[in-house]
Amino acid sequence: MPAFRPATIPGAHEYVLHSPTIGNDFLISVSEPRKTHVGSALLPPDPARKKRPVVYVLDGNALFATVEAVARQCQSGGEMPGALIVGIGYDDVDLPWDVMRLRMRDLSPTAISLAALEAAAGLPAAAGQLESGGAPAFLDFILETVKPFIESTYAADPADSTLVGYSLGGLFALYTLFNRPEAFDRFLVASPSIWWDDCIGKRYEEEYAVEHNDLSAAVFLSAGSLEEEPEVAKHARMVGNMRELAATLAGRQYPGLRLTSHVFDGESHSSGMFTAFARGLKVLFQAGQ
Secondary structure, three states: OOOOOOOOOOEEEEEEEEEOOOOOOEEEEEOEEEEOEEEEEEEEOEEEEEHHHEEOOHHHHHHHHHHHHHHHHHHHOOOOOOOOOEEEEEEEOOOOHHHHHHHHHOOOOOOOOOHHHHHHHOOOOHHHHOOOOHHHHHHHHHHHHHHHHHHHHHEEEEEEEHHHHHOOOOHHHHHHHHOOHHOOOEEEOOOOOOOOHHHHHHHHHHHHHHHHOOOEEEEEEEEOOOOOOHHHHHHHHHHOOOOOOHHHHHHHHOOOEEEEEEEEEOOOOOOOHEEEHHHHHHHHHHHHH
């Protein structure tokens, strides 16, 4: 039998950045654009720009490779420029339970009782209670540590960045959009967990609207049509909440907001991420032109 070797994404690099405030090491995965998806030479710089856009991907342990593959296909088809893809995940953790526990802490904006969620997630009793409410500290880490590192290490354009979040990561993206909208230029908000803490995502939007008359960002909101099935998923109103938020945002008529929303027919919470990433990246980069 031939010897095996670890599989890697061609051209990707990994770094470990520590957050003293949060108390965790984070795995930062970076992919530079190449001529083809499978690798070889780096894509030559675009003569029209000296630095590259950056796509920051939450849930990096699970979604970095997926978004990287989708982005390279969009790039090869001319539907988005050659961008740096940056995954933000966790280093030296047991999969999948530690990642599930840590993402619940870092992607949720408020602290709530999580006993029911812990049981629903199937976490073993030894895992203990889940933590929540760490989004403010996690956002500070991204903006004060991750982005400066990427911008100082690579030819990254600080004025051209995209945040990609799915599910609880989508809620984090909404938290960022309504609390630090200047932090990113584009927001891919797929199947966001708006239901969290009695629809905190909608309340953030309402609070933002009271104090502002513009929202300068390109935003892609989506959900899969099957996300309120089976019966156990109906209470989260993944589709209904997304549609209502999109309608509210459209009604604000913010001059600087480029908003697109879509419900993907026949897609569930498990399958919808792939269509959301492909359509979202394409739409967002076209909106930014």
